[in-house]
Amino acid sequence: MKGNGMKIAWFSLRLLITAGAAALAVVLLWRYEYFSQIAAIDNFVGVLPILLAILFVGGLSGALWMKHTRQFAPLTIFLAVLVILSAALYPTALTGRWRKVEYSRDGSDPPLTDYDPYTGTKTARLDAPASLLFEGDLPVLDGALALYPVYAAIAEAVYPEEICEEEGAVQFTNTVEAFKHLIAGERDVFFSSYPAESQLRLAKEAGVALEITPIGREAFVFLVGDENPIDGLSLQQIYNIYSGKTALWGTLGWKEGREIVAFQRPEGSGSQSGMQSIMKKAGLPLAAPRPFDKSLVGTNSLMDQISAKRNGVMPVLGYSYRFFATTMRPNPHAKMLKIDGVAPTVGTIGSGEYPFTVNFYAVTRKDRTENTARLLDWILSAEGQLLIERAGYVPINEG
Numbered sequence: 001m002k003g004n005g006m007k008i009a010w011f012s013l014r015l016l017i018t019a020g021a022a023a024l025a026v027v028l029l030w031r032y033e034y035f036s037q038i039a040a041i042d043n044f045v046g047v048l049p050i051l052l053a054i055l056f057v058g059g060l061s062g063a064l065w066m067k068h069t070r071q072f073a074p075l076t077i078f079l080a081v082l083v084i085l086s087a088a089l090y091p092t093a094l095t096g097r098w099r100k101v102e103y104s105r106d107g108s109d110p111p112l113t114d115y116d117p118y119t120g121t122k123t124a125r126l127d128a129p130a131s132l133l134f135e136g137d138l139p140v141l142d143g144a145l146a147l148y149p150v151y152a153a154i155a156e157a158v159y160p161e162e163i164c165e166e167e168g169a170v171q172f173t174n175t176v177e178a179f180k181h182l183i184a185g186e187r188d189v190f191f192s193s194y195p196a197e198s199q200l201r202l203a204k205e206a207g208v209a210l211e212i213t214p215i216g217r218e219a220f221v222f223l224v225g226d227e228n229p230i231d232g233l234s235l236q237q238i239y240n241i242y243s244g245k246t247a248l249w250g251t252l253g254w255k256e257g258r259e260i261v262a263f264q265r266p267e268g269s270g271s272q273s274g275m276q277s278i279m280k281k282a283g284l285p286l287a288a289p290r291p292f293d294k295s296l297v298g299t300n301s302l303m304d305q306i307s308a309k310r311n312g313v314m315p316v317l318g319y320s321y322r323f324f325a326t327t328m329r330p331n332p333h334a335k336m337l338k339i340d341g342v343a344p345t346v347g348t349i350g351s352g353e354y355p356f357t358v359n360f361y362a363v364t365r366k367d368r369t370e371n372t373a374r375l376l377d378w379i380l381s382a383e384g385q386l387l388i389e390r391a392g393y394v395p396i397n398e399g
Contacts, residue, residue, distance in 0.1 A: 014064045021060045025053040032094060032243070032284060040240045043247035045287070048093045056086035096244045096288040110329045115149040117156035117170055124153040124391035132158045132378040138169040139372040142178035143191030144270035146324035147360060149391045150216065151191045157387055158378060176268040182363065183208050188372045190363040191215075193321075196273040209366040214359040215379050217394040219322040219344035220274045221336045221356070225307040225314025230254055232338030235355055241317065242279060244287030249315065256313060263302055263318035264289040271302075271320050274358060307333035322349075323392045349394045359396065 029035055034050055041047050059082035066072055066079075092098060114122040138159050141151045155170045164170065173181060179199050181187040183206050194212065195203075203210055222238065224230065230252060233241075240246040241262055249257025264286075265272035279286040302318045303325060310316075314333075322344050325336065336344055339355045348354035362379060364372055378384050385395035 017064060018057075018061050021057050025057050028090075029053055033239070034245075037236070037240055037245055040237075040251060041245045042251045043244075045093075045096045045290070046245040046247065048096075049090060052086045052090050052093055056083055056090070059083040059086065094244075094287075095285045096290070098288075110145075112145075112148050112152075112172060115152045117152050117159070117164060118161045120152065122149070123156055124149065124387055126157055126383060126387055126390075130157045130378070130383055131381075132374065132383075134159055134163075134371060134375075136163065137369065137371050138163060138167050139188035139369065139375050140167075140169050140171060140186070141189050141191065142171040142173055142181055142187045143189075144175045144178070144193065145172065146218075146270055146321045146328065147191040148172055149323070149328070150360075150388060150393060151189070153387055153391050154375075154379060154384070157383075158375065175270045175273075176266075179268070179363075182365065185365070188364060188368065189375065191360065192363065193218075193270045193274045193358060193360055194277055195361075195363060196268055196276060198267060199273075211364045211366050211368065213362045213364070213376055213380075214396050215362050215376075215384075216360050216388045216396050217349050218358055218360055219349050219354055219356060220271075220278065220319060220358050221322050221325055221344050222317065222319050222339070223302075223306050223325060223334045223336055224317055225309075226333045226335050227307075227314045228254065228257065228335075230257075230337070231335070232341060234340050238339070239279070239282050239284055242275070242286055243284040244290075247290055257315050258311060258313065259315060260290070261308075261310065261316040262287075262290050263305065263316055265302065265319075274321070275319055277358070278356065303329040303331045303334065306331055327392055346394055360393070 029050060032049065034041070041050075059079045063076055063079040063083065066076065068076060114120050117123065141155060143151055152170055155164055159169055171178070171181075171187065175192055178187060178190050179192070179195065179202070182190040183203050195210075200210075222233065228249075230249070233252065237246065237252060241260060246252070247260055247262075249255070249260055264275065276286055302320055306316050306318050307314055308316055322336070325331075325334070342348050342354050344354045344356070349357050362376055364376065379388075380396070385397060389395050
């Protein structure tokens with residue numbers, strides 16, 4: 001009787017473990033959309049999480065239900081190793097980051113002198129003097145390349161020309177370095193998209209509390225070469241490409257396009273932070289860029305590389321911000337894609353109809369100076385918002 005009870009208990013335990021493992025695999029595959037998007041998976045990287053989930057459940061079930069005798073000991077050990085490896089490799093399989101991705105930074109930046117305060121020929125300006133004019137203790141501004149036209153115009157509007165030049169109140173050291181300067185207390189306002197998680201961790205580790213204030217709107221856009229016949233993608237197709245499920249243009253309707261060159265930017269850059277935010281909101285991992293082709297992505301200059309040819313076609317898909325892509329660093333052989341049938345225009349950004357409408361921010365330390373607080377208040381005023389509009393962006397209170 002006691003022996004039968006032990007057998008029933010052991011049987012029940014094995015059944016419970018097997019069911020639990022199967023349920024875990026199903027939940028994970030459902031969570032990361034492998035069931036709903038099975039028809040969009042067209043590559044081994046995309047199917048690997050499914051295979052690992054099957055191996056995990058199959059290996060665990062085999063190890064539990066087979067006879068545990070000396071004769072089957074090698075097979076039991078093999079299955080146990082298979083289960084451990086499947087579980088250990090699953091997180092990496094979700095992102096496809098089997099090796100570190102190195103980006104070079106030898107792509108040239110567009111000239112910024114056209115947007116410089118007071119001397120720039122493209123600098124946005126108000127029709128009358130601003131209601132705020134600083135006389136000293138100027139907040140030092142820095143930020144993302146794409147937002148230099150915004151904060152340079154702000155500086156011209158409210159900073160005296162002589163003091164602005166003497167104190168070096170307007171800087172551009174790119175997104176990554178500018179944020180580090182803010183943390184170190186060497187900058188007062190950092191203009192960018194929402195900071196990346198790695199940047200927020202950096203601030204937390206330094207014991208610096210931040211104030212992140214939305215000041216305007218932009219469109220996060222996806223671009224392809226002008227010879228690419230595809231004019232738009234759906235939200236789901238974007239998610240499938242950048243989560244690693246879809247790797248071929250043929251899956252999207254362009255068989256001649258072959259493999260999608262899914263371009264990405266370096267960690268901490270403004271556009272990469274934007275892409276990470278999009279995937280995070282979708283609850284999906286951002287897979288490693290594909291393919292690892294130095295001839296296409298090595299220079300890391302997206303607006304140059306978007307129209308690059310490979311095997312006679314333009315297979316690159318990339319992303320940027322609308323103003324940067326159309327005005328600051330345009331490529332005449334690139335085109336912006338519609339998303340769910342909506343083009344990124346000032347109107348669709350203001351209304352929020354364009355799916356990837358994003359805010360951009362003025363980031364300060366919480367222990368900011370009084371003049372920094374005054375500057376932020378002015379940026380959010382009618383004058384400041386008008387200047388943001390004239391700079392080519394969309395006011396935060398539009399629509």
